[in-house]
Amino acid sequence: MRKRLKRSSKNIFPLKIDELEHLLMREFTNSPDLGFSKYEHQNKKIAVFFITYQVQPDKVENLLLTPLLESKKDWSNTSILNEIPLNSGKEYQLLEEILSGLIIGKVMIYLEDETAVVSYDFLNKEKRSLEGAETESVVIGPKVAFTESLVTNLNVMRWNIRTPDLAIEEITIGKRAPREVRLLYLKSLANETDVNTMRQRLEDLEVDQVEDINVLMQYIEDSSMSLFPQFHTTELPDRTSYAILKGKIAVLMENSPSALIAPSSFFSFFESTEDLYMRWNSGPPLRLIRFISMFISVVLTPMYVAAVTFHYEIIPTQLLISIGQSRAGVPFPPIFEALFLELMIELLREAGARLPTKVGQTIGIVGGVVVGTAAVQAGITSNILIIFITISALASFTAPSYQMGTTIRLLRFPMIVLAGILGLIGIMFGMCMLIIHLLKMTSLGRPYLSPIYPIHFEDFNKALFRLPQNFQHKRSVSLSLKDSIRFSKKKAQEKKDIDE
């Protein structure tokens, strides 16, 4: 941003209308789009120019041109700004500012021989309306999702968090095609070091352009080699505002329909806002199921491979007979069988994701049912493995975060290979490596496995399960917030005797 300012920091005004027109036409190679109209008013030449499809023409006509030209007044820059009843009036002197203003839909007025251009906003932005969330669908709670428009998103966020305490900082990213990025946090709550780190990372970013907030995430995350997502991206405004109110930092980006939440711990990827809306005793078991299903998803197929390839001793006799019978005709070693089926499931998922919903369902049925049955009957795979693979695939979809789900699904493949090489020892090796990796990771400089390590027993209440609201008098300790108390514990947990 600083560099661009430097390039054009010379004042070009005052100058003649024709010269201005010439100058602008030269800067804009797409000159047909630039509407440049000249008027004579009270012997003064006035130029009004804008990019035609970036503004709302009828509004320009009604609100700006009519009062401007029909008035008998002798206009000057100050009088325009004072008289025209629009609040977005501004003066610009630098050519660069004028150009970037035109691009985002400002209408410029220039009175000949004045030293500045007056501009008004008549932005005409194409956008879709607010819709329900697609990838993070929820059963209860607000269903609205972010859109591509930053203004709309900010609007939604402001309505969600109605306090002046909400800081919204503007940062522009990208040298060649800049994008606007907003940093959202609560001034009285968020940890200052975290905010500074985040701001620093965003400002120091030197790239041509950033396509989406998911790309931005990859630019600023702590360890780019890791399989695990280190920041949470969500398309739910209520989830974002919940995170902000907890003291985290959110980043919104122009043209991205999702928000980035930082810092995120491993366990926060298994949190859903629904856990909050459910009663305290029925929500957390669901979260427990998500943790268990993550474990199952990573370990179940490798366990099968290990047991069938190396450790038949650990299978109970009855199960051994049914596994043995189903394996009897299969020509491949278990590891190839498992990898083959896992690949098939991934294939189905990928095909389903790319195709329109209705066709996708058909593909799922055809692929899953028909091919699965045929494969078993042809003796290529054992039906018990199909059950295991399906369970672990289902389990991987329970993660509320799509990115975490993908990671978990990918983790299975090295695990299967390790199980095929060294059996249970291989699986254990994989698990140990995985845990060490998670221990090494950080998110915005904060440990990824928090609150497990470094341990904060107080935060277990939030990260792993949830107690009733009157026990939630503290905020997360691991975030080291400015204000760690939510409400007085004494009052919330006041005890009454019987019949009082």
Next chain:
Amino acid sequence: MIRKTILLLIFSVLLTSCVPYKQLEELGIINTRGVDKIENNQLETTIIAYQFDAQSPEITTTVFGIGNTIKGARENAGYNTNFELSPGQIRLELYGKETAEDGILEYLSTLVRDARVSDTMLVAVSNVTAKEVLTAGQEELMTDVGQLIQSLIEKEVQEYSIPKTSLQNYLRIESDIGQDPVVPLIGLRDKKPAIVGLAAFQNDRLVGELPIDQAFLINVFLTNTKDTPLEITLQREPLSDYIYNNVSDTYQADNPENEDQFTILVKVLKGQGDIKLKNIEDLHFEANIHLEVDLYETSELLSIKDEKIASILEEEMAKEFERQYNVLFAQLQEINSDPFGFGIIYRINKKDGELTDTEWREKFPNVTVDFNVNVDLMHYGTIQ
């Protein structure tokens, strides 16, 4: 750099890994094994194994092998089958009578040495040869005889009718000085395998057979039994006044030889046995047995109207149990086998706590025991 090294290492694991595959469907998984001694000190094993062959619906197969060692015999049996016989899932180890009489420890220690073999497998002895039991049944029943015998034993163990008989249990009791193991004795009844008795050991050698209904008497001392059905025959005399005789005089004529006897079936809800050493010099012991029973069935109609009758019944049962214990104990002393573990009680009461096997073998025949049985009749169903 680090990741490259790790990748490199993982690839070298891939390349150097030389753990041979032992795929389930390529193995003959031994489920039951019988061991018999034949001429020239050679062993014959009878192996019932699972093998998963796509061509055949039959999953169990029986193979035989002869060799000088157990493993050798297994290798020999392996010539009969195209699957590699592997011992990791052996659930039942059956020894022929003659084999057991010469001692089975050497065969069991082979099993223990191999860490892959399960410790929970059952150990049993056949009253003929193991081969006979395992094959005769196989022809007759068309089912997996190994599994049949296993479930027979497991069922009885669950009812606490016979003592636990896993490899680990056998070895522990065998190794404990002052106690001898007992295992179920499998025989053929109507050409079908059945538990026909209890094999009493002296260390690892089979020395005698006990009737199966006395297994419970031993088991009371080994664990706390629960819910064991038991049939017991009492003297009719003390109860005759309360036997409700609706057929009056004609009834007695039906079974004249049993006329002074009266059989009842009870369920022993709780059984506890406790041995105390009364006098270390005289080797005099006291064994207290406490049984809580439910009355389930009587051979003749009996009405239990009041406490008095119940206490007579309790007393009669206790008397009968004491009689049985004395008979059993005399028999055990004769064969010098101590499944109750009197020797252990003797050892822990001895001053230095040391006892050698030979010492106890000399002492055990001179032991005297007072068996005191205390029976509590808890419920007798919905009729009095």
Next chain:
Amino acid sequence: MEINVNVKSNLRIQAFYLFFIIVSMQIGVGILGVPRLIFSEAKQDSWISILMATVYIIIVLFVMLLTLKQYDNADIHGIHLDVFGKWLGKLFSTVYILYFAIALYSVLITYIEIVKVFVFPEVSNFVMGLILICLTIYGVLGGLRVIIGVSFVFGVLANWILFLLIHPALQIDLAHYLPLFQASFVDLLKGAMASSYTFMGFEILFLVYPFIHNKNKVSISSILAVTWSSLLVLAATMLAIGFFAAAQLERREWAVLVLFKTQSFPFVERFDYIVVAELMMVVAPSLLFLMWGLTYSIKRVYKVQQKTTLYITSALFLIGTFFFEKHFETQQVINFANQFGLWLIYVYPFVLLPFVLLKKRLNKRKGARSS
């Protein structure tokens, strides 16, 4: 080399984690075999031996803490430098470094042997060595914080296998513990000596002490750790004695592992396989700490980059796994580590303390004179 260690504030740890550090160092593969060793000396009175060993270890801990408290923030190498001077100090520090190397090597080959006996008789030492070394390098590269994290997370995660011991615990024969108090005092001492290899590991306190933030909690944390380890060893020993007949226990290697063989569930028949795999989680923290201790000590004493020594020693250990494949050779290595550790860990602190106190007094006198 500085006597006191300057630790950056972000590398400091809470004394709470010291519990897990010491427990994970003490409890390793040793606990699997120790019941036999203690039992063959002290018989059914083994529990007295273990209690004696625990009391002795707590005394050693106090001596170590007393030594460390004479300095602001020093570790063993700093103390050596201060007390014995540059050359002699370096010599003593080198002995420590050698101890770490031998202890690491003994843990490595013991685990490999267990895997070979219980799970994969066919696996080559090299492959097993490779994955363990891989794990060690990856963990140690994360630094002390990560290693402590590993000891904490693995230490908590591996505890579920204790529940598998409930079933064998119900089958124990109480008569095996009787009669009480039969072993002579010498036998009890021998039994306590036999447990020394298992209980090694608390010497890590000499190295991590400067990293601890709240030093006032160090003693309580380390004593609790030693107590917990002793309880585990005690429980394992008592279980093994109750479960096995005396003649059996005297012959069984890794008796504790055999205990797991009796437990089975409808979905898993044999738990000893899973336990052997799970043991990797028990062994890994010891490997990481020993490797860290080794490389960090070399850095302190000889100023060599930790990364360099990490890679070099790892390669050496990997080559080392080729040797000592036979059981009795492994036992010899363990015995050597045991003898080495016995003097260094259980006796040496008592020798060091008077020197440190003497040095301190001398310094004080010098200071008083010069002022």
